[in-house]
Every structure is written in structure tokens, then in C-alpha cells.
Amino acid sequence: MRPRRDLVPVLREALVVLGPMAGVTEAPFRAICKRMGAGLTYTEMVSAKGLHYNPQAAAARALLSFAPDETPVAVQLFGSEPEMMAEQAARLVERYGEAIAFIDINMGCPVGKVVRKGEGCALMRDVHRAAAIVKAVSTAVPVPVTAKFRKGWSESEANAVEFAQALEEAGAAALAVHGRTREQFYSGRADWDVIAAVKQAVGVPVIGSGDVFTADDALEMLDRTGVDAVMIARGAQGNPWIFSQARALIERGERVCGPGWLERIDLAAEHAEALVAFAGERAFTRMRKHVAWYVREMPGAARFRELVNHARSHAELMALLAEYREWIARLA
Incomplete structure (x- = not known):
């Protein structure tokens, strides 16, 4: 059994991570975010139950495909059955080996179809089960086990500090805290004070999450909460440059200008080509939202998004990006 990684230096070196x-x-x-400065990346959440019953499913294989330059990567599992979670985590580590930095347990997803099964943020209402999952998985695998959770289910059930302490006692090697409740979903403001309280209450590394949309936000979260690393999620949508900007500001006190209009379009085109090469022709439909994020607040963005949303093929999407680039170039 290989020695477990100490996540303190790993996360402090990572500094800003893609959620x-x-x-x-x-x-x-x-892969794009890693190239732009993300110190660590996480997979999309993968169902332990799905892996148990259909491990060869195409969807599962796609979720567990890693870009060559992003490893070691954090693999995020979700589920509510400790034994099944442990079994699938062990199989993943056996299969992917050194490519996995750690196994992360999702205890923060607010989506109805997840929480109705007792998974995701529903586990914050069942501390004993949540701790049992962490203990079972950490016992089963030779890599660190972490968990990502929220402030609580609601303001009246804001138990992040007690929850964090229970997970640490169960064997969690690090914790990621999103400063909103399940009831908030992504509305309102994230409570950074609760993130700071969790950091003060536990001895393992803590990653802060919520409302990091600029490099200044990342620096402020570090200063205000004392976390070991900052997680950027929605702030990276259409803006992977945020990672290099945040690193420059935090590490060197340097403010780096954002990308120009043409650079944004060019990266959108690169992203589209890579996504179709990765997932096939039909993946161009999943690229539509990314394109909308890349061109946000650019001239003619509303009309361009409408055209993109009606594109019927990858070739048509690429042609639209080329035409939009030519138009933008004339404006610049």
C-alpha cells in the first residue's frame, strides 16, 4: 500500500483549484484550466451506485477520463451507502493508480434528484452516515479521502463546523466548504465567515468555495478565512484565465489583464474542437453554454448566442465562431 499524500503542501502549492x-x-x-494555472482539478461527480451496477457505461468512462497534463486529479464520488462507496473507491484507485490525487466525497450537491436519495447535501442532515462513509472509504483506499459540503441544509440547520469536525474524526484528510446552504442553491451571498469558522475548528487543510469570480476575490478569501486553497467553480465558466490572474496576484502581487475579445473567441474554438474530439460530434450541443460564457458582455453577444443555440452541427458552430471572430476583429 502506497503512503498517503500529505495534503497540506499539496493544497498550498495548488493554491487555486477548479471545483x-x-x-x-x-x-x-x-485541461484548459490546468494550463491556465489551476493547481488542481476535480472530475465531475461520479455515482458510486452507477459504477457498481454498470461500471462499463459510456457516461462513467467519460467522467473518469483524465487529460494527460492534469494528473494527479481529484476524483469526486457521490452516494449514501458506506460499503458501496468504499468498494468503488478502492476499484478506482486500483484502476487509475497514481493518476488519482485523492478521493473526494460529494456532500454538498443541492439538486433535488440527488438529495431525494439521501446523497449530496442530504448527508448534512445525517452526520453519522456521512462520517461512516468517510471512515469506510478512507479505510479502503491508500490515497487521502476528502469531502465537499455546504454551510448546512438551511440557516436553521447550519451545522458546517460540527459536520467538519465529525468528518475529520472519521478520517477526512481535507475539507472543502461552500458558504451557502442547500436552500440557497447558488442564490444570495456565500458566507465566508462560516468557512473561516471551519478552518479554525479543524486541523486538516480546508478549501474555501463560493463567490470567487475575480483574482481579487481569491486573494480576499485567503486573507479573510485563512483557508489553504481557494476553489473556483462558476467563476471559471468562460474565464479560465482567472486561475493565472489569481496566482499572479496572490504569489507576486501582480495584476494581469484579462483576455482580449479575439483571445476569448479563439479559446472557445479550441475548447469546441477538443470537446468534440473527446466526446464525439454530438458533444457540440454541450459546447453551446461554454460559448455563451466565453462571449459574455462582448459586442453582439446576445445575437451570437441565439445563432449558436440554433447550430445543428459542430461544423456550423465552428463557422459561426469564425464569422463572429471576423466581425469582432473589424471592431477592434
């Missing part, structure tokens, strides 16, 4: 987002952080996007 897991279902339907967004596929391998091609993770």
Missing part, C-alpha cells in the same frame, strides 16, 4: 461542476468540468475544460 467540480456537473456537465461543465469535462476533461477538455479541465
Whole structure:
């Protein structure tokens, strides 16, 4: 059994990490973010039950495909059955070996179809089961086990500190905290004070998550909460440059300008090509939302998004990007 990694130096060196987002952080996007300065990437959340009953499913294989330059990567599992979680985590580590930095347990997903099964953020209402999952998985694998969770289920059930302490006692090697409750989903403001409280309450590394949309946000979160690393999720949508900007500001006090219009279009085209090469022709439909994020607030963006949303093929999408680039070049 290989020795477990100490996640303190790993996370402090990583500094800014790309958070897991279902339907967004596929391998091609993770590779782009890694190149742009993300110190660590997470897979999209993978169902332990799905792996148990259908391990060869194409969807599962896609979720567990890693870009060559992003490893070691954090693999995020979700589920509610400790034994099944442990079994599948062990199989993943056996299969992928050194490519896996650690196994992360999703205890923060707020989506109804997940929480109705007692998974995701529903585990914050069942601390004993959550701790049992962490203990079972950490016993079964030779890599660190971490967990990502929220402030709580609701404001009246904001138990992040007690929850974090229970997971640490169960064997969690690090914890990621999103400063919103399940009831908030992604509305309102993230509570960074609760992230700071978790950091003060546990001895393992803590990653802060929520409302990091600029390099200044990343620096402020580090300063205000004392976390070991900052997780950027929605802030990276259409803006993977945020990682290099954050690193420059935090490490060197240097402010780096954002990308120009043409650079944004060019990266959108690169991303589209990579996604189709990775997942096939039909993946161009999943690229539509990314294109909308890349061109956000650019001239003619609303009309361009409408055209993109009606594109019927990857070739048509690429042609639209080329035409839009030519038009933007004349404006610049």
C-alpha cells in the first residue's frame, strides 16, 4: 500500500483549484484550466451506485477520463451507502493508480434528484452516515479521502463546523466548504465567515468555495478565512484565465489583464474542437453554454448566442465562431 499524500503542501502549492461542476468540468475544460494555472482539478461527480451496477457505461468512462497534463486529479464520488462507496473507491484507485490525487466525497450537491436519495447535501442532515462513509472509504483506499459540503441544509440547520469536525474524526484528510446552504442553491451571498469558522475548528487543510469570480476575490478569501486553497467553480465558466490572474496576484502581487475579445473567441474554438474530439460530434450541443460564457458582455453577444443555440452541427458552430471572430476583429 502506497503512503498517503500529505495534503497540506499539496493544497498550498495548488493554491487555486477548479471545483467540480456537473456537465461543465469535462476533461477538455479541465485541461484548459490546468494550463491556465489551476493547481488542481476535480472530475465531475461520479455515482458510486452507477459504477457498481454498470461500471462499463459510456457516461462513467467519460467522467473518469483524465487529460494527460492534469494528473494527479481529484476524483469526486457521490452516494449514501458506506460499503458501496468504499468498494468503488478502492476499484478506482486500483484502476487509475497514481493518476488519482485523492478521493473526494460529494456532500454538498443541492439538486433535488440527488438529495431525494439521501446523497449530496442530504448527508448534512445525517452526520453519522456521512462520517461512516468517510471512515469506510478512507479505510479502503491508500490515497487521502476528502469531502465537499455546504454551510448546512438551511440557516436553521447550519451545522458546517460540527459536520467538519465529525468528518475529520472519521478520517477526512481535507475539507472543502461552500458558504451557502442547500436552500440557497447558488442564490444570495456565500458566507465566508462560516468557512473561516471551519478552518479554525479543524486541523486538516480546508478549501474555501463560493463567490470567487475575480483574482481579487481569491486573494480576499485567503486573507479573510485563512483557508489553504481557494476553489473556483462558476467563476471559471468562460474565464479560465482567472486561475493565472489569481496566482499572479496572490504569489507576486501582480495584476494581469484579462483576455482580449479575439483571445476569448479563439479559446472557445479550441475548447469546441477538443470537446468534440473527446466526446464525439454530438458533444457540440454541450459546447453551446461554454460559448455563451466565453462571449459574455462582448459586442453582439446576445445575437451570437441565439445563432449558436440554433447550430445543428459542430461544423456550423465552428463557422459561426469564425464569422463572429471576423466581425469582432473589424471592431477592434
